[in-house]
Amino acid sequence: MSQDRVIIFDTTLRDGEQSPGASMTREEKLRIAKALEKLRVDVIEAGFAIASPGDFEAVKSIADTIQDSTICSLARAVDADIDRAAEALANANSGRIHTFIATSPIHMEHKLRLQPDQVIEQAVRAIKRARNLCADVEFSCEDGGRSEIDFLCRIIEQAIDAGARTINIPDTVGYAIPHQFAETIRQVIERVPNADKAIFSVHCHNDLGLAVANSLAAVTAGARQVECTINGLGERAGNASLEEIVMAIKTRQDVLGVHTGIVTEHILSTSRLVSSITGFPVQPNKAIVGANAFAHESGIHQDGVLKHRETYEIMSAQSVGWHANKLSLGKLSGRNAFRTRLQELGIELSDQDELNAAFVRFKELADKKHEIFDEDLQALVSDTVTDMVERMRLVFLDVRSRTGETPMATLTVEIGGVEQQATASGSGPVDAAFRALEQIASSGANLQLYSVNAITEGTDSQGEVTVRLEKGGRIVNGNGADTDIVIASAKAYINALNLMHSGALKAHPQVEGI
Numbered sequence: 001m002s003q004d005r006v007i008i009f010d011t012t013l014r015d016g017e018q019s020p021g022a023s024m025t026r027e028e029k030l031r032i033a034k035a036l037e038k039l040r041v042d043v044i045e046a047g048f049a050i051a052s053p054g055d056f057e058a059v060k061s062i063a064d065t066i067q068d069s070t071i072c073s074l075a076r077a078v079d080a081d082i083d084r085a086a087e088a089l090a091n092a093n094s095g096r097i098h099t100f101i102a103t104s105p106i107h108m109e110h111k112l113r114l115q116p117d118q119v120i121e122q123a124v125r126a127i128k129r130a131r132n133l134c135a136d137v138e139f140s141c142e143d144g145g146r147s148e149i150d151f152l153c154r155i156i157e158q159a160i161d162a163g164a165r166t167i168n169i170p171d172t173v174g175y176a177i178p179h180q181f182a183e184t185i186r187q188v189i190e191r192v193p194n195a196d197k198a199i200f201s202v203h204c205h206n207d208l209g210l211a212v213a214n215s216l217a218a219v220t221a222g223a224r225q226v227e228c229t230i231n232g233l234g235e236r237a238g239n240a241s242l243e244e245i246v247m248a249i250k251t252r253q254d255v256l257g258v259h260t261g262i263v264t265e266h267i268l269s270t271s272r273l274v275s276s277i278t279g280f281p282v283q284p285n286k287a288i289v290g291a292n293a294f295a296h297e298s299g300i301h302q303d304g305v306l307k308h309r310e311t312y313e314i315m316s317a318q319s320v321g322w323h324a325n326k327l328s329l330g331k332l333s334g335r336n337a338f339r340t341r342l343q344e345l346g347i348e349l350s351d352q353d354e355l356n357a358a359f360v361r362f363k364e365l366a367d368k369k370h371e372i373f374d375e376d377l378q379a380l381v382s383d384t385v386t387d388m389v390e391r392m393r394l395v396f397l398d399v400r401s402r403t404g405e406t407p408m409a410t411l412t413v414e415i416g417g418v419e420q421q422a423t424a425s426g427s428g429p430v431d432a433a434f435r436a437l438e439q440i441a442s443s444g445a446n447l448q449l450y451s452v453n454a455i456t457e458g459t460d461s462q463g464e465v466t467v468r469l470e471k472g473g474r475i476v477n478g479n480g481a482d483t484d485i486v487i488a489s490a491k492a493y494i495n496a497l498n499l500m501h502s503g504a505l506k507a508h509p510q511v512e513g514i
């Protein structure tokens, strides 16, 4: 690989999934992995295989399917994690085990309760074990941003000797400042005697809003892999956002002097897919993928752009996929055209029943909505296809809402083949529908978030609703889409209840001790 090429390592499916409420099903992860492959991401961190059976299955099915990107699983520096990661990656065309241990004084003393020499010993042992199972091994110094430079150099030298080919220095707690972080990376690369045998990587969290700046500063200091996520999803304030890293590298090649292999035209569709699956909306003023990122409001700016685009635009909207919003299908489109378009979008339905169910929903939607766009199809499939057993299903919903009268909702749901009905009033039709659902479900969960987003433009757009429920510290996000936002809301609430009922808790890579 050329010295000027920056490897893009996407961790949306692992660190991104650690955002409270962002957990995804195996099928959803596979759809995102296919979009990342199409984007030409070099390495996809598909999950943390030992965390749960669901995570293992997700890593495995991504490793079994994806051909063009390297598939990686996270593993703590312990035998069981490494063996499980290797098992999940067994069929990968190109697989990587990513093992880590904390290296900062505060983590070693209070979390690991290990002496620095014991940490080195454990890291070396883990890397050797991983190398026996997989040719491509990455080692991360967790909390690298707060680690002592002498210790970093010591452990990294031994990690490379043990067989790690990528050395990642994460700013786990988002504490670094760009020039200082760049200096750390520069010194490590200079001082580690066998540094030329590894690629140096960074993984920055955004607690101070500096994740992208820190990552780019590290690139100027010699890092040649950046770990990032779509829409900056991730633990707490998130990770460095892939779209911002990639477009900064592309737009400021004059200063940074490096490039990536990303097909930037697929950035927007991937961002929308991740937002629709996780239910995390993208803020309008978000760089690159926010709705206003290329909208010029002031007259002076509009005039300038019309005369010469570069007066106010540093990159073209088309280069990241804006205005590629393709009219996909219409009312008269047949089943074959429908299936073909889904395949082009990277969506493969597992059997004829799923295709039939999705096609029925497509026809219903086409009756209500004249033009069906790719985003509509993504939402429709998210809404129809699930590898989770649906415990509760909406059968019927009637809402009454008039000026001066209390809104009422009557609904019927099916639970385990038995229909149940409830009626409730509320401060609005959505509130009434949620109260009716709670009469039946008695979940005792707290509603933490309710959000509605229009999937496409126009008043006939489908509304995509996210409902976040919390119970006993466990958070789930339910999604629902429909041209009727009350129906979309009821579906999202039911989806959240189903998730709450089905899901198993996962181990958390940073919190769990070793």
Ligand code: KIV
Pocket (backbone or CB within 6 Å): 015, 074, 100, 140, 141, 142, 143, 170, 171, 172, 173, 203, 205, 509
């Ligand atoms: O933030 C972090 O340190 C991580 C590591 C596991 C790479 O996510």
Ligand code: ZN
Pocket (backbone or CB within 6 Å): 015, 170, 172, 203, 205, 235
């Ligand atoms: Zn992280």
